[in-house]
Amino acid sequence: MNERVAPPLPQDGLSLQTQASLPQGAPLPTEHPPVRWGRVGVLLMNLGTPEGTSYWPMRRYLKEFLSDRRVIEVPRLIWWPLLNLVILTKRPGPKGRDYASVWNNERDEGPLKTITRGQAERLQAAMGDSVVVDWAMRYGKPEVSVRIQALLDQGCDRILLVPLYPQYAAATSATACDQAFKALMQMRWQPTVRVSPPYHDDPVYIDAMATSIREGLAKLDFEPEVILTSFHGVPKSYLLKGDPYHCQCVKTGRLIREALGFSTEKMRTTFQSRFGNEEWLRPYTDETVQNLAKSGVKRMAIVAPGFTADCLETLEELDGENRHYFEDNGGERFAYIPCLNDSDLGMRVIETVVRRELQGWV
Numbered sequence: 001m002n003e004r005v006a007p008p009l010p011q012d013g014l015s016l017q018t019q020a021s022l023p024q025g026a027p028l029p030t031e032h033p034p035v036r037w038g039r040v041g042v043l044l045m046n047l048g049t050p051e052g053t054s055y056w057p058m059r060r061y062l063k064e065f066l067s068d069r070r071v072i073e074v075p076r077l078i079w080w081p082l083l084n085l086v087i088l089t090k091r092p093g094p095k096g097r098d099y100a101s102v103w104n105n106e107r108d109e110g111p112l113k114t115i116t117r118g119q120a121e122r123l124q125a126a127m128g129d130s131v132v133v134d135w136a137m138r139y140g141k142p143e144v145s146v147r148i149q150a151l152l153d154q155g156c157d158r159i160l161l162v163p164l165y166p167q168y169a170a171a172t173s174a175t176a177c178d179q180a181f182k183a184l185m186q187m188r189w190q191p192t193v194r195v196s197p198p199y200h201d202d203p204v205y206i207d208a209m210a211t212s213i214r215e216g217l218a219k220l221d222f223e224p225e226v227i228l229t230s231f232h233g234v235p236k237s238y239l240l241k242g243d244p245y246h247c248q249c250v251k252t253g254r255l256i257r258e259a260l261g262f263s264t265e266k267m268r269t270t271f272q273s274r275f276g277n278e279e280w281l282r283p284y285t286d287e288t289v290q291n292l293a294k295s296g297v298k299r300m301a302i303v304a305p306g307f308t309a310d311c312l313e314t315l316e317e318l319d320g321e322n323r324h325y326f327e328d329n330g331g332e333r334f335a336y337i338p339c340l341n342d343s344d345l346g347m348r349v350i351e352t353v354v355r356r357e358l359q360g361w362v
Helices: 016-020 055-066 076-090 092-100 111-130 144-153 170-185 203-218 236-240 245-260 285-294 312-328 344-357
Strands: 004-006 035-037 039-049 132-140 156-163 192-195 226-232 267-272 299-303 333-337
Touching: 039 055, 039 111, 039 144, 039 170, 055 076, 055 092, 055 132, 076 092, 092 312, 111 132, 111 312, 111 344, 132 144, 132 170, 144 156, 144 170, 156 170, 156 344, 170 192, 203 245, 203 299, 203 333, 203 344, 226 245, 226 285, 236 245, 245 267, 267 285, 267 312, 285 299, 285 312, 299 312, 312 333
Parallel strands: 039 132, 039 156, 156 192, 226 267, 226 299, 299 333
Antiparallel strands: 004 035
């Protein structure tokens, strides 16, 4: 297990710093509590999910999410009245109904939580006793700070933080790390930490996405005329301020298209889930779907390479809303190809990233 536990045996007058430098197995002073150290932890971090679909759980989740300055960069003087007096009054009800349509009723949780737990469990099985694997959500539960403490309690004095986003964005990867760093600020004895980088152009990831799309298309009883690679959008202003997200998404889309041998007309990159009146990254997924149907396209498919796990934005928005947009405007056959999730392909990507970033530790 690579864990070292020093029991409190007589060795008067030694400070914590002194005992930490003692040979392995050396005892601590009598008064000192047991110390666990010497293990390596891995924390998978995803976006988050509400604890329920009713009004108050949805309101708590939306308040935490939409209060994040990384997510909403509108000046507080404008945003706070709008958020608290309008959005958090009107939005929890409809959004809760959307979540209810994809809710895991057996576990009473959102699909993102179910799948992220599964990813952590499969990664733990693959890594064996060499590391301790845990998982957390940036918004909602399990909280990042709680799971970091849980890793510390198990003797992990080195922790790899893994934001589960192939493409980096301040509103996703950075804010997840912010939460981890806030937790570290409260700790007397901080663990040594590493953060895994984005892997938007990693050959293992691109190959897994291409293979997943091929397998998904092979299961269909029709051939799509157009395939959209839909990424979550962000305001265009974030790009202009220097966020690399747009460029990484476009590169991912191009590499997947090239791996599949499709033309730029056959496979196109779009952006979904815009919010508010500000201009977001274009082209918009919903507008593209409607325009394709109106132009005479009868068969199409959508895949979401930027999501490591299926969630509201894929199951309800892509496979639900956009399916209706397509069919209501003349389209006939529509398919959503699932995310990599905790499939063998998906786990190969996550394990590859983790093993690479743990070099020198295990």
